[in-house]
Amino acid sequence: MIKNNNIDNIGGMEFATFRLKEGVTETRLVELSHQVEAEFLSQQEELILHFLVRGTDGVYADVAIASSQEKAEEYCQQWLRNKVALEYLELLDKESVNMTFWSKIN
Template sequence: MILKDNIGSIGGMEFAAFKLKEGVSEDILIELSKQVESQFLSQQEELIMHFLVRGKDGLYADVAIATSQQKAEEYCQQWLSNPVALQYLELIDESTVDMTFWSRIN
């Protein structure tokens, strides 16, 4: 999990719910998430927090919190050109993805 000192400047969030492809383990998901954080997300200055959560029935969510919704969307687009992020995305069953972006209102 990434957590930076500027937590008071939270302004936006990306919330991506998904299921894993058949045969992919949660352990692999967690390991690749750690690699994405260390090799890619840790370099994004306006990314405040990143973490995974698990829900019911094999549902997961990848959450990225940034200084603005615009920054959260920018970082999301950058996943598509980062080699380790692309490996992470390969674990996900694309037909189950529900990605939304949010702006802080208070």
């Protein structure tokens, strides 16, 4: 999902790596990611970009780029109060999650 293609508005990012729970398919992850975008993330005005990437050995990353690191952190906390976002989070192997936040410096 891209809400605003002006790169000058980028100020912060959430970057979370994870593995899926046993038995969860990538197809289901992508389906729920689209649902989260449609029902939740599309309402976040300062969210600029959200996407999933797949690495090697079954590792995925969920990336959210916002107007500031603070906004990225705020949106991340809101996942815990949204029904479809919580459903998405249930797909993840909790022990494998590594979430970090970043601020643009250049």
